Amino acid sequence: xxQPLYQFIVIPIIKIVVILGVLSxxxxxxxxxxxxxxxxxxxxxxxxxxxxxxxxxxIADALKLLVKEDLVPAGAxxxxxxxxxxxxxxxxxxxxxxxxxxxxxxxxxxLPEAIPPYLTDINIALLFVLGVSSIGIYGIILGGWSSNNKxxxxxxxxxxxxxxxxEVPMGFAIISVLLMARSLSLVKIVxxxxxxxxxxxxxxxxxxxxxxxxxxxxxxxxxxDLPEAESELVAGFHTEYSGMKFAFFFLAEYTNMLVVSSLxxxxxxxxxxxxxxxVAFLGFLDLVPPxxxxxxxxxxxxxxYLWFRGTFPRYRFDQLMHVGWKWLIPLSLVNVVLxxxxxxxxxx
Amino acid sequence: MSEPLETLFEGEEMxxxxxxxxxxxxxxxxxxxKLDGEKILDAKPIIGYLHRGTEKLxxxxxxxxxIPHTDRLDYVAAATNNQGFVVAMEKLxxxxxxxxxxxxxxxxxxLQRISSHLLWLATHAIDLGAITPFFYTFREREEILDLFESxxxxxxxxxxxxxxxxxxxLPDGWxxxxxxxxxxxxxxxxxxxxxxxxxxxxxxxxxxxxxxxxEEAIEWGLxxxxxxxxxxxxxxxxxxxxxxxxEVDFEIPIGNNxxxxxxxxxxxxxxxxxxxxxxxxxxxxxxxxxxxxVPKVIRATEGMVYGSVEAPKGELGYFIVATEKATEPYxxxxxxxxxxxxxxxxxxxxxxxxxxxxxxxxxxxxxLGEIDR
Numbered sequence: 001x002x003q004p005l006y007q008f009i010v011i012p013i014i015k016i017v018v019i020l021g022v023l024s025x026x027x028x029x030x031x032x033x034x035x036x037x038x039x040x041x042x043x044x045x046x047x048x049x050x051x052x053x054x055x056x057x058x059i060a061d062a063l064k065l066l067v068k069e070d071l072v073p074a075g076a077x078x079x080x081x082x083x084x085x086x087x088x089x090x091x092x093x094x095x096x097x098x099x100x101x102x103x104x105x106x107x108x109x110x111l112p113e114a115i116p117p118y119l120t121d122i123n124i125a126l127l128f129v130l131g132v133s134s135i136g137i138y139g140i141i142l143g144g145w146s147s148n149n150k151x152x153x154x155x156x157x158x159x160x161x162x163x164x165x166x167e168v169p170m171g172f173a174i175i176s177v178l179l180m181a182r183s184l185s186l187v188k189i190v191x192x193x194x195x196x197x198x199x200x201x202x203x204x205x206x207x208x209x210x211x212x213x214x215x216x217x218x219x220x221x222x223x224x225d226l227p228e229a230e231s232e233l234v235a236g237f238h239t240e241y242s243g244m245k246f247a248f249f250f251l252a253e254y255t256n257m258l259v260v261s262s263l264x265x266x267x268x269x270x271x272x273x274x275x276x277x278x279v280a281f282l283g284f285l286d287l288v289p290p291x292x293x294x295x296x297x298x299x300x301x302x303x304x305y306l307w308f309r310g311t312f313p314r315y316r317f318d319q320l321m322h323v324g325w326k327w328l329i330p331l332s333l334v335n336v337v338l339x340x341x342x343x344x345x346x347x348x
Numbered sequence: 349m350s351e352p353l354e355t356l357f358e359g360e361e362m363x364x365x366x367x368x369x370x371x372x373x374x375x376x377x378x379x380x381x382k383l384d385g386e387k388i389l390d391a392k393p394i395i396g397y398l399h400r401g402t403e404k405l406x407x408x409x410x411x412x413x414x415i416p417h418t419d420r421l422d423y424v425a426a427a428t429n430n431q432g433f434v435v436a437m438e439k440l441x442x443x444x445x446x447x448x449x450x451x452x453x454x455x456x457x458x459l460q461r462i463s464s465h466l467l468w469l470a471t472h473a474i475d476l477g478a479i480t481p482f483f484y485t486f487r488e489r490e491e492i493l494d495l496f497e498s499x500x501x502x503x504x505x506x507x508x509x510x511x512x513x514x515x516x517x518l519p520d521g522w523x524x525x526x527x528x529x530x531x532x533x534x535x536x537x538x539x540x541x542x543x544x545x546x547x548x549x550x551x552x553x554x555x556x557x558x559x560x561x562x563e564e565a566i567e568w569g570l571x572x573x574x575x576x577x578x579x580x581x582x583x584x585x586x587x588x589x590x591x592x593x594x595e596v597d598f599e600i601p602i603g604n605n606x607x608x609x610x611x612x613x614x615x616x617x618x619x620x621x622x623x624x625x626x627x628x629x630x631x632x633x634x635x636x637x638x639x640x641x642v643p644k645v646i647r648a649t650e651g652m653v654y655g656s657v658e659a660p661k662g663e664l665g666y667f668i669v670a671t672e673k674a675t676e677p678y679x680x681x682x683x684x685x686x687x688x689x690x691x692x693x694x695x696x697x698x699x700x701x702x703x704x705x706x707x708x709x710x711x712x713x714x715x716l717g718e719i720d721r
Contacts, residue, residue, distance in 0.1 A: 042483035150364050154386065154702070222477060223549055232706050234371060313549045314477025316703045317386055 015119050019096055027254045028058040034306050041310040068243035073148055076240065080146035085241070085248035088139025091132045092255035098125040099262045100187045102272040102291035117291060118187075125186040126174060130167075133218075133259060136252065137163045143249070144237035155236025158226045158317055163218055165324040170214035172332035176207040176339040177267045190271035197277070199270040203342050206335045208268040210328055212301075215260035217324070219253060221305055223312035224320060261301035262294075269297050361389065368397045372475045372706045375716030379693070379705065386701045391694045395687075398720040406680040411437060411646045412511055414677065419505035421664075421684060421718040424467050427460035427496075428659040429718075430509040435590045436655025436666040437511045440648060447634045449513035450591040455526065455629045456499070456508060457591075457657070458622040462533070463492040464660035464713075465615050465622075469540060472612070472710035476553050481540050488536050491529050498522060512642035527630050533623045537616060545613075554609035558696040558708035561606055568692045572662025572685050574712055577614045578606030584658035596628045608711040615713075647673045661685040661713050684718035 032047065032054070039046030047054040072078055097119045104114040122128060137160060144156020178184065180200055181192040193199050201208050217224040226236075233239070238249045265271055272290035315323070364381040367373035376397035382390040402421065406414045418429040431453055438445065445453075466489040470482040493503040498519060500508040508514065544550045560570070562578040575582055583600045585593040601617035603610025648670035656665035662685025669679040689712045697705045 038479075042480050043487055044483060150362060158386075225477070226703075232372065232703050310480050311543070312478065313473065313544075313547065313553055314703075315549055316553055316701060318701065319552050 011115065012119060015117075019119060020093065023093065023096055023255070023258070024251075027251050027258065028062060030254045030257070030302065031061065031250075032058045033302070034309075037303065037306045038310055041307075062247070065244055065247040070243040070245065071240070073240045075148040077146035077148075080142050081240075082245075084139045084143030084146060085245045085252075086139070087142065088136045088252040089248045089255070091135040091139075092252045092259065094132050095129050095259045096262075098122060098128055098186055099259075100190060100266065100271060101294050102289070105290075116187075121185055121187045123183075123185050126178070126184045126189075129186075129259070129263065130171065130174070133256070134163070134167060136256065139249075139252070140237050143241070147237075147240035149240050151233045151235075152237050152239045155226075155233045155239070158233075159220060159237060161317075162220070162224065162226060162320060162324075165321060166214040166217040166224075166328070169210050169324065169328035169332040170218065172329070172336055173207040173211040173214065174267065176204055176332075176335050179336070179339050179343050180204065186266050186271075190266060190273065193270045194273055194277045199268065199273070199275075201268040203339060203346075204268055204335075206331065207339065208264065210332045210335060211267070212260075212264060212304075213328065215264065216305065216308065217320070219256040219260055219305075221253075221257065222309040223314050225314060226317055226320060257302060257305055258298065261298045261305075264301055265294060265297040366705070368394075372471075373709060374471060374714055377690075377709070377714065377716055377719075379709075381702070381705070383702070386703075388697050388700055388702065388705060391697050391705065393690055393693055395690070395716070395719050398716045400721065402721040403680055403682060406677050408676065410675045411648070411677065414680065415509065415511075416505070416507045419507055421682060421721060422464075422659060422661060422686065422715045423504065423717045424715060425460050425464040425660045426502075426504060426506040427456045427508055428464075428657055428664060430506065431457050431591070432655065432657040432659065432664040433666050434509045434511050435657055436653055436668050437646075439655045440651060440653040440668055440670060441511070441646070442649075443512050443640050443642065445513045445591075445640050446637045447592065448517075448636045449638045449640070451629045451633050452514050452518060452638060453509060453591050454593065454596070455626050456496075456506075456514075458625045458629075459492050459495060459526075461622045461660045462619050463489045465619050466492075468615060468660075468710075468713045469612075472707075472713075473544065475706045475710040476550065478544065478547075478550065481543055484536070484540060484543075488533065495522070495526055495529065498525070510639065510642075511646060513637070513639035515639075517638050523630050523633065526626065530623050530626050530630070534620060537619055541616060545616075551609060553703070553707060554612060554711075555607055556605075557608045557700070557704050558711055559605065559607045560692055560696055564695070565606065565692070568695075569688045570662070570692055571688065572659070572713075573611050573614045573618065574662070574689050574692070576600065577603040577611035579604055584656055584663055588656070590655070590657055595632075596625050598622075598625050608707050611711045645675060647675055648677075656683065659685055661715065661718075662689060664718075682718070682721060684721065686712070686714040686716075687719045690714050690719060 036046040047057040050056045050060045072081055098121065100116070100118045100121065102117045104116040140159045141156045144152040144159070177189065177200055180196070180203060181189040183189060183192065220226075238246055241249060270277060272294045274285040274288065274293055362383045364383055365378060366381050367378040368376040373379065378394040378397065380392040380394060381388055400420070402417050405417050409417065415430055415433055418433045419426040421429045466485040470485040473481040496506055496508070497503045499522060500506055500516065502508070560568075560574070560578055562580045565575045565578040565580060571582070579602050581600050581602050584590070586600060598621045601614045601621065603614050650670065650672040652667065652669040654665055654667045656663050663683065664685055665683035667681040667683065668677050671678050693708060693712065696708045
């Protein structure tokens, strides 16, 4: 077979199909995971009727949403209304093109040569992630605006303001990682943590805190779930959406949770690396394949998300802005200075 | 640059119909909002979506058969609704009820107060975004409903008091189950408090929200926790004791600032005090009949009477007008606490944000069944 064709067409397409397939399945089961975890936190059982122990519930949900009537409210901007769900879900999935799930692998000797399990490693991966994921907000704003519903509009406006304000401290928190890793490539960032013998969480604890708070706010999850605050705005920006279009908003929210968790793993928790990557006597931990380590770390963050939801009330809009502008931004600036000093002293 | 700065930034006003079908208007309340962005310029509650003509129905029913209608006023606190009506009727007819009946009534009414407050806490917390307390409180509320069920067969619309006493004596083992429950309750209340009382977000959402001063509260005629939260020590059980409330020992918790957080604390403490009353009643439960001697067909003496009880939401009063030898009320007006408390809503939310409206509706603890009647 022609070598470039094989390398640039066939393998990437296989990877894309696998990543998209696995990702959709994970996102679907994330809803199941959330319902179960919340249920156990709230002294109830959660879904347990469809399939053994409810394991087929996400499939049933998807089928239900597929066959539901697809309504477009009177007076809605039809084209924009249809466009918005696509605008939010495409960037969410697109980000996974650059997330490194593990190092190059032969898949237990099944492949003749080692292939990296991620789609691509571009040298501006981090900028790509930030840029692409901010496009998702257009989906929310346009969806809320085009619905011709005042609750949707308010949800969209809230979400616009929220995402813009929280992107700033998030960016600064990420800069602190860049200072330590000296690269924008996500693979290089993980490798830098291996060479540094230390995950970036230890010098970057404050940065991680800021990053994760902003991440929760970016994904509109509790306690920052104002754009869809059920008790205030009915369902916020997706009040008028039904059927598959609603499912897209729903999937995008969960995919974004995965994005934030994956990025947190890569930036602060050593990506696919095992704990203490270079300590020899912990070598037995290498028996666990790298992408399992990655998945485990991501799962922990997802659990924290659900834990938040089970615990906290919701901020009010002005308080959210207050936290963002008056606390997180100054703190993240301080963090950049501190990490800069650390890098200066530790690495000369 | 001729325009003054204020008008340059002035937004367009938006009218928003908040309800009657909305997740957090606690039924079918509709609030017409005038908004500037998220700021509330004016709020106007619109009621009547649950009007069933209860007061008119009273005029067609013999006195004892009015009681089931009272169940449907504040439908999450049927026992205290019954109590209000029978207390007023006994005042009109001059009936004294046997002590055992009074104690059973007090137990039922205080359990009902706890269950109503548990429901309030559940919905109030959900309104402010905390979903978990809902399931915890409903676990405890379930046990109260089980107690009601084993006493009178009904869980929600109890119809459990009669003019002159209560319809049944307590079944065997009921007091033991009840006392076991009451012993466990304070630990459960502490559990809710760990989730909410010290939580920074909960405090931020409730402190200073929906403030009403003691004087204003009295002028609006507020009763119940909204009045006590503003620091006014007023409780019908203390000031005009009915049944045997003068024989039990309990305190009236009050707040200082009259905000949502204080009303929250007041209600949490009220649950503990109610548990205390139930405990005393169980310990001192006298023997004897549970019904006074009352004729089969109750005929009124001419006159009018106002009898009121402290319902979970405030003062619940019945004003009954009867003609000589009549078997049904000529007129029966209900003074529902929720209806009067709701009046203060526009004042409490004007100039604040939409999320505060939800908090204030929750903290007033309204039930549309008794507002619309």
